[in-house]
Amino acid sequence: MTSHAVEGTHRPPRSVGDRVFPALVTAAGAVILVTLAGVALFLTYEGLPALTAKAADIPGADSFAAYVWPLLYGTLLASVLALLFAVPVSIGVALFISHFAPRRLASSLGYLVDLLAAVPSIIYGLWGIFFLAPRLVPLYDWLAGHLSWIPFFAGPASVTGRTILTAGFVLGVMVLPIMTSICREIFLQTPRLHEEAALALGATRWEMIRMTVFPYGRSGIVSGAMLALGRALGETIAVATILSVSNVVSLNLISSTNPGTIAANIALKFPEASGIEVNILIATGLVLFIVTFLVNFLARAIVGRRAEFSGAN
Amino acid sequence: MAKSIDVSDLDIYYGDFLAVEGVTIPIAARSVTAFIGPSGCGKSTFLRSLNRMHEVIPGARVEGKILIDGADLYDPDVDPVEVRRQIGMVFQRPNPFPTMSIAENVLAGMRLNSRKLKKTEASEIVESSLRRANLWNEVKDRLTKPGSSLSGGQQQRLCIARAIAVQPQVLLMDEPCSALDPISTTAIEDLIHELREDYTIVIVTHNMQQAARVSETTAFFNLAGVGRPGHLIEYGPTTKIFTTPENPATEAYISGRFG
Numbered sequence: 001m002t003s004h005a006v007e008g009t010h011r012p013p014r015s016v017g018d019r020v021f022p023a024l025v026t027a028a029g030a031v032i033l034v035t036l037a038g039v040a041l042f043l044t045y046e047g048l049p050a051l052t053a054k055a056a057d058i059p060g061a062d063s064f065a066a067y068v069w070p071l072l073y074g075t076l077l078a079s080v081l082a083l084l085f086a087v088p089v090s091i092g093v094a095l096f097i098s099h100f101a102p103r104r105l106a107s108s109l110g111y112l113v114d115l116l117a118a119v120p121s122i123i124y125g126l127w128g129i130f131f132l133a134p135r136l137v138p139l140y141d142w143l144a145g146h147l148s149w150i151p152f153f154a155g156p157a158s159v160t161g162r163t164i165l166t167a168g169f170v171l172g173v174m175v176l177p178i179m180t181s182i183c184r185e186i187f188l189q190t191p192r193l194h195e196e197a198a199l200a201l202g203a204t205r206w207e208m209i210r211m212t213v214f215p216y217g218r219s220g221i222v223s224g225a226m227l228a229l230g231r232a233l234g235e236t237i238a239v240a241t242i243l244s245v246s247n248v249v250s251l252n253l254i255s256s257t258n259p260g261t262i263a264a265n266i267a268l269k270f271p272e273a274s275g276i277e278v279n280i281l282i283a284t285g286l287v288l289f290i291v292t293f294l295v296n297f298l299a300r301a302i303v304g305r306r307a308e309f310s311g312a313n
Numbered sequence: 314m315a316k317s318i319d320v321s322d323l324d325i326y327y328g329d330f331l332a333v334e335g336v337t338i339p340i341a342a343r344s345v346t347a348f349i350g351p352s353g354c355g356k357s358t359f360l361r362s363l364n365r366m367h368e369v370i371p372g373a374r375v376e377g378k379i380l381i382d383g384a385d386l387y388d389p390d391v392d393p394v395e396v397r398r399q400i401g402m403v404f405q406r407p408n409p410f411p412t413m414s415i416a417e418n419v420l421a422g423m424r425l426n427s428r429k430l431k432k433t434e435a436s437e438i439v440e441s442s443l444r445r446a447n448l449w450n451e452v453k454d455r456l457t458k459p460g461s462s463l464s465g466g467q468q469q470r471l472c473i474a475r476a477i478a479v480q481p482q483v484l485l486m487d488e489p490c491s492a493l494d495p496i497s498t499t500a501i502e503d504l505i506h507e508l509r510e511d512y513t514i515v516i517v518t519h520n521m522q523q524a525a526r527v528s529e530t531t532a533f534f535n536l537a538g539v540g541r542p543g544h545l546i547e548y549g550p551t552t553k554i555f556t557t558p559e560n561p562a563t564e565a566y567i568s569g570r571f572g
Contacts, residue, residue: 103371193408199369201422201475202398211421215412 040289047283049276057276060247068284070247074164074259075288078239079232081168081253086175087225093176094183099209110184117177125241128170133161133242140165140254151251158256162244165253167261170238175228182227186220187213219303226299233263233292240264262288315513316382316482317342318363323377324542325355325362327370332358334542336377338532345505345514347524347551350534351566355543356517357487359534363515364400364485365393381483398426401476405488407468409460409475416456418471419443422479438478446474447504466497473504477512484508486516490523502527521567525555533563 050064061067093113097106137159144155190213198208214221245260245268260268262284273281318340325333333355340346348356361367362375365386379386386396401422409418416439423430423438430438439456443449448470452463460471469489476484486505490498505514505527518524524531532548547560558564 191408193404193406194410196366196369196404197408197410197472198421200364200366200397200402200404201425201479202394202396203425204394207425211410215410218412 043282043286043289046279047286048279050280050283053276053280058280059277064280064283067280068262068287070249070259071262071265071284072287072291073249074243074245074247075233075261075263076291077259078164078168078171078243078261079229081165082171082175082232083225083229085169085172086179086228087221089172090176090179090224090228091183091221093180094187095209095213097180097184098187099205099213110181113177113180113184116173117181121174121235121238122241124170124174125238128166128238128242129162132170133163133166135161136163136166136169137161143254152253154252155255157254158244160244160256162242162258163254163256164243164258167239167243167258168253170242171232171235174235174238175231178231179224179228182224183217183221186217186224190216222299222303226296229295230292233288233295235261236263236267240267315342315511317513318483318515319378319380319383320363321378321380323359323362323375323379325358325367325375326373328372331542333362333534334544336545338545338548340513340515341530342382342513343509343511344530345509345516345528346530346532346548347528348515348517348532348534349519349521349524349566350543350546351536352519353539353543354534354536356534358543359545360485360487360515360517361402363483364402365396366402368393398422398479399481400483400485401479401481403469403472403476403484403486403489406492407465407472409463409468409471411459411461413460414457415443415452415460415463415471418460419474419478421475426479442474442478443471445477445504445508446470447500448474464497466493466500469493469497469501470504473501477508481512483513483515486514488517488519491519498523521555525551531555533558533560533566535562535566 050058053064055062058064058067093109097109097113101109137157140157140161140163143153144157147153148155194212194216195208198211203211239261240263243258243260243264244256245265246257247260248257249259250257266281266285269277270281320340321337323333323336324331336359348360350356358367363379363386367373367375375387381400385391409415410421413421416436419439419442420430420435423435440449440453443452448467451467452458452471455462460468463471469492473484473489490501493501502523505516508514509529516524516527528551530548531551531554533546533554534543535546536543546562547554547558549559554563555567558567
């Protein structure tokens with residue numbers, strides 16, 4: 001029995017590289033977990049006092065929930081608007097690059113899209129407030145005049161154009177590059193074999209794309225959208241620049257009274273915050289952290305639901 | 314339903330590169346014609362020019378004439394999409410659509426042709442196509458499972474079922490058994506025997522025994538060297554090609570002296 005135990009603990013000889021490399025990559029993986037845990041700990045520890053704060057200490061609201069709700073609503077609204085703009089456009093651009101454009105045009109267009117990602121977000125903010133917002137005012141006037149029966153366009157239209165819709169649109173432009181890149185890569189990976197199967201059955205180019213490229217790329221499209229959503233949820237300075245905030249919960253997308261977003265609110269309020277106010281701001285950050293987590297879990301669930309048919313097997 | 318094919322003096326290019334030169338061959342309706350020859354000699358390229366599949370590669374084009382029952386395949390008014398609906402193709406590696414169930418795979422071509430398909434009609438087509446492909450008994454209880462859950466041989470028979478579901482006039486097979494085990498290969502060869510009564514079948518194969526087993530006519534392709542275009546060396550009844558070929562290169566190839 002003893003000899004067995006000895007044999008059991010004896011390890012076959014392994015080269016130095018084979019021992020060092022797994023340790024290195026394991027450490028790299030662990031860094032992610034440690035960082036995430038660190039952020040979560042900080043947010044929880046610093047945010048907890050806000051949950052039990054006296055009503056008098058919370059600016060403009062009776063409770064923390066009442067304080068954070070309009071911000072959370074604004075965050076989600078702006079991000080959803082961003083995705084509504086970005087998803088169709090980026091799928092279109094990615095498809096054009098991967099399946100329609102001549103090769104040379106495709107690669108330069110790909111570079112341009114990637115370049116868009118390198119523009120700092122304050123530039124997008126300035127572009128939004130000085131260029132885009134004034135030019136959207138006539139559109140908002142028209143919407144308020146003709147479609148005011150839809151709650152989204154109830155009006156009165158903002159005269160500056162600094163609305164949640166403008167913010168959502170700018171966010172959409174900002175998340176376009178990452179989503180386009182992911183979609184493009186995934187579309188390019190569609191097996192040639194499947195595309196030819198569709199073409200050989202007499203599919204037109206568009207039918208081939210619907211039969212093979214989209215189903216194959218579905219999980220990639222969802223992951224791309226979720227990464228984009230993650231960026232939109234957390235985007236700070238562009239929103240802080242563009243949006244005129246009055247912390248209301250409203251369906252109206254084109255008025256001058258808009259909900260703020262959590263990240264922008266922290267950036268705007270933090271310089272003048274002290275004591276419990278800092279804890280309150282950090283607690284809103286915790287809420288954003290949790291929401292981002294939930295969104296990602298949801299995305300995983302969507303991707304995993306029909307894994308059997310995903311083409312990965 | 315089956316149609317004959319007449320190829321005269323066909324050159325096939327990829328960009329400036331002449332891949333296949335001067336092919337002239339008649340292919341009879343309701344027969345099996347096998348293309349044999351060493352790798353790179355242009356058999357597959359030629360096969361793909363018969364349903365205009367080669368032109369999905371940018372820069373690929375042909376010069377010469379292909380007549381399908383007298384109609385010019387490369388007439389400017391002919392829509393390649395329409396051509397491919399009538400000339401089915403089975404590929405070297407089984408390629409069922411992984412996101413579709415077995416039944417949906419069989420119906421994929423039908424759905425392209427006519428959107429509206431009654432439920433009873435659809436299940437009839439699924440059953441008859443799978444029966445013809447000798448796959449029905451193996452899959453009838455799991456038609457809603459993904460096509461990729463089948464074994465390689467079953468997947469290839471599913472692809473054949475998908476190709477014949479639209480009742481094409483010609484069936485092209487590009488080394489359909491090269492990725493399969495001997496048992497699946499036998500199943501597919503039996504299937505080819507049955508299908509030849511209704512279809513014009515053209516099959517590319519590297520397996521000379523297979524060519525001898527399944528085909529009535531055999532065409533031998535060869536190339537003079539790397540970078541040179543492939544040529545059709547000779548064609549004729551399979552028994553003649555395999556016993557008394559006219560060209561010494563053909564004899565050398567079938568007797569295993571090269572290739």
